[in-house]
Amino acid sequence: MTEDFLKIQNVSKFYAGVQALDNVSMTIGPGEIHCLVGENGSGKSTLIKIIAGVVAPNGGEIIIQGKSYKNLRPIDSINEGIQVIYQDLSLFPNLSVAENISLNQLIEEKKKIINWKEVKDIASSVLLTIKKELDLKEKVENISIANKQLVAICRALLRNAKLIIMDEPTTAITKKEIDKLLSVILDLKESGISTLFVSHKLSEVLQIAEKVTVLRDGKKVGDYNAGELDYDNLSFYMSGKKIDRSVFDYHEGADQKTLLEVKDLSKKGQFKDISFKLRPGEIIGMIGSLGSGRTEVALSLFGLNKPDSGTIYMNEEPVKINSPRKAISLGLCYLPEDRLNQGLFLRQSIQNNVVVTNLRKILTKSKLLNYSKKHEYAKMWIDELNINVPSLEVAVQALSGGNQQRVVIAKWLATDPKVFILDSPTVGIDVNSKSNIHNLIRQLARKGIGVIMISDEVPEIVRNCNRILVMADGRIVQEVNTIDITEDKLFDLVSSNSKNSEG
Numbered sequence: 001m002t003e004d005f006l007k008i009q010n011v012s013k014f015y016a017g018v019q020a021l022d023n024v025s026m027t028i029g030p031g032e033i034h035c036l037v038g039e040n041g042s043g044k045s046t047l048i049k050i051i052a053g054v055v056a057p058n059g060g061e062i063i064i065q066g067k068s069y070k071n072l073r074p075i076d077s078i079n080e081g082i083q084v085i086y087q088d089l090s091l092f093p094n095l096s097v098a099e100n101i102s103l104n105q106l107i108e109e110k111k112k113i114i115n116w117k118e119v120k121d122i123a124s125s126v127l128l129t130i131k132k133e134l135d136l137k138e139k140v141e142n143i144s145i146a147n148k149q150l151v152a153i154c155r156a157l158l159r160n161a162k163l164i165i166m167d168e169p170t171t172a173i174t175k176k177e178i179d180k181l182l183s184v185i186l187d188l189k190e191s192g193i194s195t196l197f198v199s200h201k202l203s204e205v206l207q208i209a210e211k212v213t214v215l216r217d218g219k220k221v222g223d224y225n226a227g228e229l230d231y232d233n234l235s236f237y238m239s240g241k242k243i244d245r246s247v248f249d250y251h252e253g254a255d256q257k258t259l260l261e262v263k264d265l266s267k268k269g270q271f272k273d274i275s276f277k278l279r280p281g282e283i284i285g286m287i288g289s290l291g292s293g294r295t296e297v298a299l300s301l302f303g304l305n306k307p308d309s310g311t312i313y314m315n316e317e318p319v320k321i322n323s324p325r326k327a328i329s330l331g332l333c334y335l336p337e338d339r340l341n342q343g344l345f346l347r348q349s350i351q352n353n354v355v356v357t358n359l360r361k362i363l364t365k366s367k368l369l370n371y372s373k374k375h376e377y378a379k380m381w382i383d384e385l386n387i388n389v390p391s392l393e394v395a396v397q398a399l400s401g402g403n404q405q406r407v408v409i410a411k412w413l414a415t416d417p418k419v420f421i422l423d424s425p426t427v428g429i430d431v432n433s434k435s436n437i438h439n440l441i442r443q444l445a446r447k448g449i450g451v452i453m454i455s456d457e458v459p460e461i462v463r464n465c466n467r468i469l470v471m472a473d474g475r476i477v478q479e480v481n482t483i484d485i486t487e488d489k490l491f492d493l494v495s496s497n498s499k500n501s502e503g
């Protein structure tokens with residue numbers, strides 16, 4: 001039997017008044033992909049910091065490659081080949097990709113004169129080992145978060161990493177980028193490098209992990225082989241609560257009309273024969289992998305992507321939606337996936353962003369801006385959505401991701417919508433704000449708004465929607481009531497269909 005790379009035995013950590021870790025043990029084998037999961041405050045970060053030698057435990061033992069450490073220092077952890085990639089990635093934004101990758105090595109070698117060729121050669125050779133390409137000359141501040149992660153991984157590899165710990169690496173990246181990251185982790189495994197992956201996203205954990213350790217309130221709930229886990233039992237281990245899906249059963253009022261109906265909507269190369277109905281107060285989920293056509297359908301409903309054929313009905317009347325202006329006048333609104341570029345004027349104040357969709361309401365009779373009305377109106381929506389802001393004058397770019405998303409929602413609610421289409425509403429948003437946004441969406445539905453929620457995340461869809469449309473290759477391949485499906489079944493359904501469409 002191969003020796004474990006890392007063995008943590010009965011480790012505890014007590015902060016003033018808080019038992020952050022209570023007698024936790026776990027092992028990681030060479031080349032193993034191990035996920036550490038747990039709800040907020042369960043002790044994951046503390047455990048990572050202890051493994052990195054940054055936080056000293058109050059008790060317990062850490063054994064790395066057979067050597068026992070009672071007082072592990074950061075330098076010991078690094079020398080043993082442990083590299084932690086924290087969420088902030090600790091890169092130098094104004095230096096190039098190549099410099100960020102190579103700098104540590106050149107400093108360690110005590111180079112007095114550094115030439116670009118050397119910097120570039122070091123960076124390209126390490127990129128080759130993970131079979132990825134990056135523009136070596138580009139400044140790190142100009143590259144995507146996913147590529148920044150690759151830079152951080154390359155830097156770790158140059159320090160002879162044997163275990164790379166990634167703290168919530170997928171929080172701020174798209175589904176496509178997550179798949180790329182997961183492929184890198186598989187390549188690392190092939191080279192015998194272990195990964196400890198901290199994540200809240202159960203779908204990823206189930207997709208990538210070989211072993212999973214679950215923490216709850218500082219205690220280990222258990223170690224599991226990924227094969228023993230599905231959505232329902234993993235979320236139960238994490239939270240201690242069984243998921244009650246019955247709350248999402250939709251009870252149709254006898255006299256309720258259909259709010260929105262889409263019949264045989266098609267657009268060549270994008271989607272085909274899309275038909276569904278949305279009733280007031282209902283939340284429909286649209287799930288499917290990239291290229292499934294979800295966003296394209298949404299854009300057509302919002303007048304931004306003219307379909308070739310098919311009919312859209314609002315309140316049972318056929319309508320032609322040829323512009324966003326028309327969509328808004330019919331009571332439709334659309335929250336785009338890329339809220340930073342498409343949903344907000346980042347440098348503008350919170351109040352300007354909220355009122356922009358409905359300037360009519362804040363003009364004087366002579367069509368001039370009524371400043372006090374503008375302030376009042378923006379404040380009403382900010383209060384309504386419980387958005388915690390220092391002042392309405394603050395630029396939106398200063399807010400957290402969760403609050404920015406609420407400002408976009410406020411902006412659209414100001415148009416008094418009947419149907420709200422939300423594309424990936426919680427991408428890049430931390431777990432707490434995520435559940436606030438979910439509550440908010442359910443609250444809107446309770447007020448009678450019909451919601452279409454597009455998402456890649458199975459738990460997000462299952463926990464919030466009444467009905468689910470599974471899309472693949474531009475078609476609705478299955479329509480299910482949430483009450484009839486579990487998260488693991490939906491996950492299987494989505495992944496088997498996306499495999500079909502790739503093949």
Ligand SMILES: Nc1ncnc2c1ncn2[C@@H]1O[C@H](COP(=O)(O)OP(=O)(O)OP(=O)(O)O)[C@@H](O)[C@H]1O
Pocket residue numbers: 015016018019020038039040041042043044045046047
């Ligand atoms: N420096 C500290 N001082 C006091 N308490 C702390 C400190 N660091 C963490 N804690 C507490 O220890 C507990 C575990 O926190 P930890 O950050 O390890 O959890 P986590 O699982 O990483 O949570 P999250 O997912 O929110 O990052 C929490 O109750 C936290 O408030």
